[in-house]
Amino acid sequence: MTTFGRALLIIALLTAVWAAVSALRGARLNQREWVVSSRRAIYALAAVLTGAAIVLESAFLRSDFSFGLVVDNSSTTTPTFYKLTAMWSSQGGSLLLWVWVLSLFSAAVLFATRHALREIVPWATAVLGGLATFFCALLVFKVSPFTSVANVPAEGAGLNPLLRHPSMMFHPPLLYSGYVGFAIPFAFAIGALASRRVDAEWIRATRRFSLIAWTFLSVGILLGARWSYSELGWGGYWGWDPVENASLMPWLVGTAFLHSMIVQEKRDMLKVWNITLIVGAFTLALLGTFLVRSGILDSIHAFGASTVGGWFLGLIAVVVVGSAALVVSRLDDLRSERKIDSLLSRESFFLLNNLVLVGLCFVVFWGTFFPLISEAVTGNKASVGPPWFDRYTVPLALVLVLLSGVGPLLAWRRVTLAQVRRLFAVPAAVALATLIALALFTGATGSPASLVLFTFAAFTITSVGSEFWRGIRTRRLVNDEHTGAALASIVRRNRRRYGGYVVHLGVAVVLLGVAASSAFTHQVDVRLKPGETARVGDYLVRYVRPTADVSSEKLNFGAVLDVRKDGKRAALLRPSRSYFPSLDPAMGPIGRFFGGESTSEVGLRAGLKEDVWSAMQPDLRSLKPGIRAGNRQLASVGPRGQAIGIVALAQSYTGNAPAATFRLIVDPMVTWIWLGGVISLGGALLALWPSALASRRRISSLYAARLGRELSRA
Amino acid sequence: MIAVGIALLAPLRDPEGVRDSDARADRLAELELRKETKYGEIRDAEADFHAGKLSREDYRALDRTLRREAVAILAEIDHAGQQGPPV
Numbered sequence: 001m002t003t004f005g006r007a008l009l010i011i012a013l014l015t016a017v018w019a020a021v022s023a024l025r026g027a028r029l030n031q032r033e034w035v036v037s038s039r040r041a042i043y044a045l046a047a048v049l050t051g052a053a054i055v056l057e058s059a060f061l062r063s064d065f066s067f068g069l070v071v072d073n074s075s076t077t078t079p080t081f082y083k084l085t086a087m088w089s090s091q092g093g094s095l096l097l098w099v100w101v102l103s104l105f106s107a108a109v110l111f112a113t114r115h116a117l118r119e120i121v122p123w124a125t126a127v128l129g130g131l132a133t134f135f136c137a138l139l140v141f142k143v144s145p146f147t148s149v150a151n152v153p154a155e156g157a158g159l160n161p162l163l164r165h166p167s168m169m170f171h172p173p174l175l176y177s178g179y180v181g182f183a184i185p186f187a188f189a190i191g192a193l194a195s196r197r198v199d200a201e202w203i204r205a206t207r208r209f210s211l212i213a214w215t216f217l218s219v220g221i222l223l224g225a226r227w228s229y230s231e232l233g234w235g236g237y238w239g240w241d242p243v244e245n246a247s248l249m250p251w252l253v254g255t256a257f258l259h260s261m262i263v264q265e266k267r268d269m270l271k272v273w274n275i276t277l278i279v280g281a282f283t284l285a286l287l288g289t290f291l292v293r294s295g296i297l298d299s300i301h302a303f304g305a306s307t308v309g310g311w312f313l314g315l316i317a318v319v320v321v322g323s324a325a326l327v328v329s330r331l332d333d334l335r336s337e338r339k340i341d342s343l344l345s346r347e348s349f350f351l352l353n354n355l356v357l358v359g360l361c362f363v364v365f366w367g368t369f370f371p372l373i374s375e376a377v378t379g380n381k382a383s384v385g386p387p388w389f390d391r392y393t394v395p396l397a398l399v400l401v402l403l404s405g406v407g408p409l410l411a412w413r414r415v416t417l418a419q420v421r422r423l424f425a426v427p428a429a430v431a432l433a434t435l436i437a438l439a440l441f442t443g444a445t446g447s448p449a450s451l452v453l454f455t456f457a458a459f460t461i462t463s464v465g466s467e468f469w470r471g472i473r474t475r476r477l478v479n480d481e482h483t484g485a486a487l488a489s490i491v492r493r494n495r496r497r498y499g500g501y502v503v504h505l506g507v508a509v510v511l512l513g514v515a516a517s518s519a520f521t522h523q524v525d526v527r528l529k530p531g532e533t534a535r536v537g538d539y540l541v542r543y544v545r546p547t548a549d550v551s552s553e554k555l556n557f558g559a560v561l562d563v564r565k566d567g568k569r570a571a572l573l574r575p576s577r578s579y580f581p582s583l584d585p586a587m588g589p590i591g592r593f594f595g596g597e598s599t600s601e602v603g604l605r606a607g608l609k610e611d612v613w614s615a616m617q618p619d620l621r622s623l624k625p626g627i628r629a630g631n632r633q634l635a636s637v638g639p640r641g642q643a644i645g646i647v648a649l650a651q652s653y654t655g656n657a658p659a660a661t662f663r664l665i666v667d668p669m670v671t672w673i674w675l676g677g678v679i680s681l682g683g684a685l686l687a688l689w690p691s692a693l694a695s696r697r698r699i700s701s702l703y704a705a706r707l708g709r710e711l712s713r714a
Numbered sequence: 715m716i717a718v719g720i721a722l723l724a725p726l727r728d729p730e731g732v733r734d735s736d737a738r739a740d741r742l743a744e745l746e747l748r749k750e751t752k753y754g755e756i757r758d759a760e761a762d763f764h765a766g767k768l769s770r771e772d773y774r775a776l777d778r779t780l781r782r783e784a785v786a787i788l789a790e791i792d793h794a795g796q797q798g799p800p801v
Contacts, residue, residue: 011715018722033729037722044718115740116747201744204751266755411767412759413776422766467765474764493757 001055002067005146008052012099013136015045020129027122027194035122039110042125045132046107049100056093056145060086065156068147069093075158077553081169086159088172091308092145097173098289099135101180105209106132109184113205120202123191131183134315142308161554161580161599167227174220175247179285181213182254186282186319189275193326198271198333203261208688210261210278214254215684221247222677230602235523235613235665237673238514240389245368246288249361253281256357259350259407266412267347271334272327273354279323284361286316291368342414349410353403356396363392390518394449398456401511404504405460408467427462434458447519453511460508464501471498491686499687506680513672522666529659537666539612540564546618546657547576548650555579555593555646557618557653559660561603573603575616575662588631589642590649594620606671613665619658623649738794745791752784 019041026034059067060083063076073086073093087093106128113121139145185206192202224244225237238244257277263270290312327334340348366373367384374382409423435455438444444451468487475486491498522537533542542562549556558576562569582596603614630645759780763773 011718015718015722022722031729033725036725040721040725044721048718115743117744118737118740201748204747265751409767411762411772414772415767416769419767419769470765471761474761478764490761494754494761497758 001059001064002146002148005052005055006140006144008048008055009136009139009144009146012045012048012052012103013133013140015041015048016129016132016136018129019045020126020133023122023125023129027126035125038122038125038129039114042103042106042110042128042132045129046100046103049096049103052146053087053096053100056087056096057084060084063156065152065154066148068149069145071149071153071156073157073159075156078156078159079164081166082159082164085163085169085172087145088176089160089163090145092139092143092147094172094176095135095139095143095308096145098176098180099132099139101173101177102128102132102135102183105177105180105184106187109188109206109209112208117188117191117197117201117205119195119197120188120191120205123194124187127187127190128183131187134311138308138311142311155583157583158553158580161578161597162231164599165227165231167223167231171220171223171227174216174223176220178213178215178217178220178247178254179250179288181209181216182250182278182282182285184209184213185257185278189278190323190326193275193330196330196333198275198330200261200265200268203264203274207261207265210254210258211684211688214251214258215681215688217247217251217254218684219677219681221251222674226674229613229670230604231599235615235663235667237670240367240386242368243288243292245364246284246291249364249368250281250284250288252357252361252364253277253284256354256361257281259357260354263347263350267338269336269338269340269347270351271336272331275323275327275334277354277358279319279327280358280361283316283319286312286319290316344410344415344417344420346407346410346412349403349407353400353407356400356403360393360396360400363389363396367392397511398449398452401453401456401460401508404507405456405463408501408504409463423466426466427459430462431455431459443520447515450515450519453515457508457512457515461505464505464508467501468498495689496687499683499685499689502683502686503680504683506676506678506683509676509679510673511676513669513674513676516669516672517667520668524664525661526664527659527661530657532659534662534664536612536664537610538565539570539664539666541573541614541662541664543660543662546654546660547574548654550643550647550650553580555581555650556601557620557650558601559603559616559618559662561614561662563605563612571605571612573605573612573614575603575614576601577616577618588627589634589637590627590630590645593646594623594627608669608671608675610666610668611670613667615663617661618653619660620653622656622658623653626652741794742791745787745794749784749787749791752780752787756780756784 019038022034022041023038025031026036026038056067056069058064059070060074061080063070063074063083065071069090069092070086073089074083078086088097106125110121110125110128117124185203188202188206192198221244224247228234228239228244229237257274260270260274260277264274290309340351342348367389371381371383374380405427409427410420415423432455435451435458438451438454444454468490471490472483472486475481475490476483479486479489481489524534524536526534528534528543530543530545533540535541540563542564544560544562547556547558547560549558556576556578558574561573561575563571563573577598577600579594579598580596582592584592584595587595600615600617603616605612626649630642630649634642634645756777759768759773759776762768763770763777768776
């Protein structure tokens, strides 16, 4: 089957080359038959790569250890759920995922535009075919996921224990889908430049794909944060790790693009800026993939030093230099005759929002690459930590929250000062009331930045609410509908606008959670023996008893913690540490069970007000004599005898457990981050949901009739 | 491999059949999309006016401009619809 997989990759490579070459020929000579052939090549590419992905996934499901990738990343004891995810825990598998998703997106956009944009589509197809060629070439010549093993082993190494978390099932493919999704508007932007058709049509044709990419990236980032919070055992959800930052940068620029493209659609402005943003977003997506693969920056997520980093750098250079040259050569076509009419207009605030988002991206970029910059300048590899990032990102994030409340209140072109006073009155009053209430009745004054963020978030939430209310009120006045029907009507008539408002609401809620959990967290690291207690925030935590579980897959040493507040039980937490056996026989038949990877299983009680979070590190030094004795005495017995030895060790731990180290955290409003993510996802889906064609036609015909009437009156 | 080859080369073996694919229909579909977008802008402006974000004068000027643009698109649709089959 590995040969079949390799053959599919070679066919995919040839098909991708054909797609790029035939599209270029069709575009340059205006020969339609070559364009149709290139589109079919992209469809075929999607089908062939789907076949390759199925071959690899079925090898994981069948535990076919003739595949090198399966040996290195799976085992017979790996749960089926995680066998399905094992594909993207390796370099070759994740690159296959990348190009497979790219081919699916490319096929979808070429199908959607098969009757549109005749000038742009051939060039866009050439770009998409070129990108697919790059990735297929890497898979064929550099890191094949279909390498075969000469001596097929009976068992594999198993999946990296850190990746055994439900979030990891979805996090990488969502992140990749986000990265890859930006390739679609990028390719059409290049197509628009090449064909000199730089109006807003390329944006309209790919708008949905841009939003899909942004949505995937957003959910992927949040799932990564959730995994970090509940799996890594350090107690946070964001650590400004280079690979985390690598996903944030395209998200920031992609968010800026989603706003500024509306300005081009509505006002035919910001053409150069929009192309710059989408080139930037796609380049940063490639940079993110490069960071994970190159090993140039230390990260818990990286695949380590590899041979494909240089290739990615080459691709990034081609994308940046090629796009810049194309933009410069088309500057005359890109010039817009329209200008911003007033500073008090939606477009001027969109531009401001863009500058803040790009500023945030620059800060994250600088901090992430500072080790390389400092090494190049001083010879020393220095790095910056979370306090550095906080110093610059917090003020910009505050402005961003405020802008996400101001933007929806303003109209396009211009708003008078009197209208500003009327539109801003309620949100500003609510924000002021929030500020006073928080200052008087809570300890929020201890963190001025958080206090400002709460105030701005109150402004934004009220502003979004008032937008819904204004829409409902207008609809009720004009159509005499009740509130529910009016709400449904306004949302149905303009899903994009109201979906966007819901996303703003979700982002405000996320940032509320971030601010509260960052500023008002309580954390202690303590060593406790069974029966001892520790205080964290308002909670008293007692180490009730140790636990130990043995399974064929792992050993698990944990604790039962009784958490009380004001004398009443608030939660019973069960943090633990899991030990996955190593395949190295040199560690001995018993020692190998303790010598492999280990992961933290967090004990968590989540709530809207606050989370109580716990992780533990058992002290296993007392087991060492037993492990040494077991290695000597059980070397010649079979797995059954060794299992009895392991169970005996586990029982000796629970019978006389030494002190364990605990990290205990009371984190306010962390749940709001996940809740805000769900709200944002809902808003994005609302904006993405297609309009019913029938109702659109009906509305169109009504407007056409009205236009006709007015025209005849003129 | 053979199936992929046949699918890719078929348009090259019958270029006339491919060229006959209706360029006019493509143009019409594109104009329809532009028309929908323009109608959306007219609706947005109307909603902004009713919400008190636009003064009556600004709204009238904006509405007039948008309707003029919409009419131009409708005229383009008519023109494209009346043209003969592509050569």
